[in-house]
Every structure is written in C-alpha cells, then in structure tokens.
Amino acid sequence: MIAVHFFASIREALGVEHKTFDLPKDVETVEQLITFLAQQHGGTWSEILGKGSVMVAVNHEMAERSARLQAGDEVAFFPPVTGG
Amino acid sequence: MKISIQQDDFDIAEESRLLRESNSNTGAIVTFSGLVRDLDNERKVESLILEHYPGMTESSLEKIIAQAQGRWSILDVTVIHRIGELQAGEQIVFVAVASLHRGEAFSACEFIMDFLKTRAPFWKKCLDENGESWVEAKSTDEDASARW
Numbered sequence: 001m002i003a004v005h006f007f008a009s010i011r012e013a014l015g016v017e018h019k020t021f022d023l024p025k026d027v028e029t030v031e032q033l034i035t036f037l038a039q040q041h042g043g044t045w046s047e048i049l050g051k052g053s054v055m056v057a058v059n060h061e062m063a064e065r066s067a068r069l070q071a072g073d074e075v076a077f078f079p080p081v082t083g084g
Numbered sequence: 085m086k087i088s089i090q091q092d093d094f095d096i097a098e099e100s101r102l103l104r105e106s107n108s109n110t111g112a113i114v115t116f117s118g119l120v121r122d123l124d125n126e127r128k129v130e131s132l133i134l135e136h137y138p139g140m141t142e143s144s145l146e147k148i149i150a151q152a153q154g155r156w157s158i159l160d161v162t163v164i165h166r167i168g169e170l171q172a173g174e175q176i177v178f179v180a181v182a183s184l185h186r187g188e189a190f191s192a193c194e195f196i197m198d199f200l201k202t203r204a205p206f207w208k209k210c211l212d213e214n215g216e217s218w219v220e221a222k223s224t225d226e227d228a229s230a231r232w
Binding site: 008062084 | 118134135136137139140143144165176177197200201202203204205206207208209218219220221225
C-alpha cells in the first residue's frame with residue numbers, strides 16, 4: 001500500500017484529500033506516481049501535480065521527483081509553504 | 085525545547101517565564117511573535133485559515149531547531165504556531181530562543197523564523213472583502229532563508 005496526501009490549494013484543485021492504494025509494480029519514483037495518478041484521474045491531475053512549484057514529501061521529508069518509492073511510503077503533494 | 089501546533093492563543097509572558105526558568109545559565113532570551121495583519125496587498129483581511137501537515141510540520145520544526153543548535157550555542161527554544169481560523173490582529177506564531185549571550189539568541193531566532201516560513205508545511209488561506217484565496221509564497225522569504 002501507499003498513502004498519498006494532498007494539501008491546501010492542491011487538495012482543493014483535485015477535490016481529494018488523500019488516497020491509499022496498492023503501489024503498482026511499475027511505479028518506482030515520485031515522477032512515475034504522478035504519471036500513474038494522471039492516468040487514473042485524467043489530464044487535470046497531470047497539469048496540477050506536474051507544476052514545478054509543487055512540493056513533494058516522502059515519509060515527511062522533502063523529496064525530489066526522482067525520489068524512489070516503496071510499499072508503505074507516505075507521499076504528500078503541496079504548494080510552496082506560507083506559514084509564520 | 086518546546087514545539088506546539090495549536091488552535092489556542094499563547095501568552096508571551098508565560099512562555100518567556102517558562103523559558104527563563106528552564107535554565108539558570110540563560111543570559112539572553114530573544115522572542116519573536118507574528119500577527120495577522122489587517123491589510124494584505126491593500127485588501128482588508130478579515131481572517132486567515134491556517135492549515136498544516138500533522139507529523140511533518142512538527143518534524144520539520146525539530147530539524148530547523150537542530151540546525152540552529154548546530155550553528156549557535158542555544159540553551160532552549162520554544163516554537164508555537166497556531167492553526168485554524170485567526171482574525172486580523174491575532175497572534176499566529178511565536179519563536180523564543182534562550183542562550184548565554186544575546187548575539188546567538190538573535191541570530192538563532194531569526195534563522196528559525198526564516199526557515200519556518202520557507203520549509204515548515206503550513207499554508208494560509210486569506211478571507212477578505214473579495215472572498216477567499218490561498219496566500220502565495222513570497223520570493224523575499226526564500227531570499228531571507230537563502231542568506232544563511
């Protein structure tokens with residue numbers, strides 16, 4: 001299983017807060033996860049998650065699109081942070 | 085060290101007292117508090133809604149504090165960040181650093197704030213006369229953290 005969370009404007013744009021599913025065998029990186037989600041949900045997802053400004057975290061650590069994934073990981077997509 | 089993500093307001097005097105009593109060597113405490121401004125880009129702000137990523141927000145603040153501890157000799161740190169809906173004029177964030185001397189406390193407090201603003205997963209939605217909109221990240225905040 002893999003858990004994917006969406007926050008703030010990304011969550012609102014996608015209309016989804018989180019998803020949990022079996023990690024497909026051919027999804028080995030964050031980039032491939034974005035492609036897989038876009039295939040499942042349509043081009044808007046690719047457009048929204050594909051933006052360079054979208055930040056990614058894997059298991060609560062900031063990660064690059066090339067970061068490798070494995071079953072049990074928690075992935076999050078969110079816009080640049082604006083706290084403080 | 086204290087990190088708290090909370091809906092409730094905080095009392096600066098009480099937090100400062102707790103920090104003062106935590107270590108008898110403390111010679112300096114620098115505190116910063118951030119407030120909800122009532123004007124943003126010349127629009128009247130009614131309130132902000134603060135969202136965070138439970139778990140990651142706390143661990144990212146721990147890492148920021150650990151980095152600050154690696155650079156300066158710090159005796160204790162308190163970081164409080166509020167979430168939920170906050171009205172204009174309310175307190176949002178509090179960072180306090182205790183050290184032997186003021187220089188380290190000033191630097192560490194500013195460092196922690198600069199990285200909190202650019203690395204800790206919090207997001208603000210602004211409610212104003214035109215409706216609601218997500219606050220955009222500012223390049224000046226990124227510049228501020230880059231200088232460290």
